[in-house]
Amino acid sequence: MNLKSIALLCAAVLFSAHALAADDGSDPSHTVLKNLQHFVVQRDGSYALTEELLLQLNEQRAVGYDAQPHFHFNRTLENVEVLEAYTEKPDGRRLPVQPDQIKLQQEPAYNGAPMFQDMQIKAVIYPDVAVGDKLYSKIRKTRNIALFGGQFYDSTYPPYRPLKQLTLIYDLPADMALKSDALGFKPAPTERHDGRTVYRWDYTPADNPRLEFDAVAYSDFGRHLIVSTFDNYREIGLAYDVAARQAAAPTSRIQAKARELVQGLSDPRDKAHVIGNWVRTNIRYVAVYIGNGGREPHSAESVLDNRYGDCKDHVALMEAMLSAVGIDSTPALISAGNAYKLSPVASMEPFNHVINYIPALDLYIDTTADNLSVGYLPFWDLDKQVILTRSGKMGHTPTSQPGKIKNRYTVQIAADGSAKFDFTRENLGAWDEEVRTEQRNWSKADQERFVESLLKNVGIKGSGTVELGDLDSAADGKGYRYSLHGKGENWVYLPGTIGIPASSSLYAGLSDQVFRLTNEVTRTQPFVCGDNDYEERAEYSFPGNARLLAVPPDVHIVSPYFQYDARFTPTEGKLLIDRSFKSGKAGTKVCTPQDHVAMQADIRKMVRDLRSQFILQVPDVPGATAAAN
Secondary structure, three states: OOOOHHHEEEEEEHOOOOOOOOOOOOOOOOEEEEEEEEEEEEOOEEEEEEEEEEEEEHHHHHHHEEEEEEEEEEEOOOOEEEEEEEEEEEOOEEOOOHHEEEEEEEEEHOOOOOHHHHHHHHEEEEOOOOOOOOOEEEEEEEEEEOOOOOOOOEEEEOOOOOOOOEEEEEEOOOOOOOOOEEEEEEOOOOOOEEEEEEEEEEOOOOOOOOOOOOEHHHOOOOOOOEEEEOOOOHHHHOOOOHHHHOOOOHHHHHHHHHHHHHHOOOOOHHHHHHHHHHHHHEEEEEOOOEEEEOOOOOOHHHHHHEEEOOOOHHHHHHHHHHHHOOOOEEEEOOOOOOOOOOOOOOOOOOOEEEEEEEHOOOEEEOOOOOOOOHHHHHHHHHEEEEEOOOEEEEEEEEOOEEEEEEEEEEEEOOOOOOOOEEEEEEEEEHHHHHHHHHHHOOOHHHHHHHHHHHHHOOOEEEEEEOOOOOOOHOOOOOOEEEEEEEOOOOOOOOOOEEEEEOOOOOOHHHHHHHHHHHOOOOOOOOOOOOOOEEEEEEEOOOOOOOEEEEOOOOEEEEEEEEEEEEEEEEOOOEEEEEEEEEEEOOEEEEEHHHHHHHHHHHHHHHHHHHOOOOEEEEEEOEEEEEEEO
């Protein structure tokens, strides 16, 4: 990825929407007056990038993050030089950045991880910066060792700022054909001289619409320039595998550890689960993305010795240990995040992560997700195209996976409006180990104050206890169940006739997922439509002299997106509420603006049900004490 100033890096993640929408997303705190990036590429894939950046500071908040940009680099692969930098005052005076105002620092995220001490930062401290100033920098980044020998690629997305000029120039040997995928960038005529070809694109400034809630990554639909010398994604996979295969050699120590773990097991799937779960819980993940940390994993044995590594290292160790017990696997390059589409131009850029794949079991494993058991993937790994590097073939992770939440909730309402309650949540499938891991990491104070804080958030004075389930990972696969018990002094205001929310869960229920669907009134961008599977039952019991005057109507919805049921059953002195909710779009994680329109009638019905009340009447009894405020 080309080196950007920290301002552009921050801006690039604030991705925009379609060019036809209003410019209601750009951050006006600074204007990019000029960004010129000039790459000179050598035949071996190494290159030198000269980048000029001129910013105009429009607001005070820009001073804080633009006055000291950070340039991140891997000193083993590349070098960064600050050729020129200065603050330009409104009267035209230029205040140069002095050598002692350029600081070389260790990347703080990797402190304590000696295998990653090559990750560094060069910080530029501009002098006397104020609103109205311009900040200029000219940087040269020299990539001495290509990520893939003989290949070059780059991706650019427009900054989410007011922008005057963004120009990309690529100067390559004539025999390195550069393919391009451009939207919103205008090509200049190609120039050829001295055995080299020079390509140029200029960005056409356009409005930046607000990124909508839960929208897919901007790279899936927004303006972009992607260039690459790769002919196809197969080439990328095979190129990655050259070094990865060597790192995954199963040494005698790795063989011994793997065989120790699977002792007594005969089924390959059981072996894969045991090894994967050991790696995820014993090898600390250091978050270095592919590209930043190079493409070569550390040797599997060094990862075993150090007990930490990045995604490439996790995969190398997993592959070696699986091989030691007779299971063939392959690294799978994947995009971790909200990006679901691949460009027609093959580039390494979207593939910022790597996981394992076992073809014989059709099983993907991501051991960097230490809170998920083998057999389940993080949400951002689902429904993704991957490159299987052993063969160069394309694969696809599962679109969905099992995961269900069952909530059981009882509320005993007293004549004075106080109430006792019990709540149990059962987490199944993908939720099992995820919730167990979260609660395993709770402090004692977190646990003791949890119920009280939960009640305070809805204006109820009360207290309670948490009954944790089996926190041992050995219980994985059986479901994780925990309970809350407590009392609220002012649950409702009695005596009298009142409406009580017809809730079927104390918290973390299906209502949260339904209300999430209302975050956008209209949509113009593709968005992630997640899978949900909830089942809830609530039982409300009332004082002996209470009368249940009205209950909401039952609701039943079946559509391509939702299955929703709500049933209200009055019995003697009680009301039972049963709800269930399943959501998702068959075959994909991505919904369209048209899908959003089609969902609206059902969303309105579900929201109306979840905001409904039942009507309870409790006559006043002389001498009775009402609930506390």
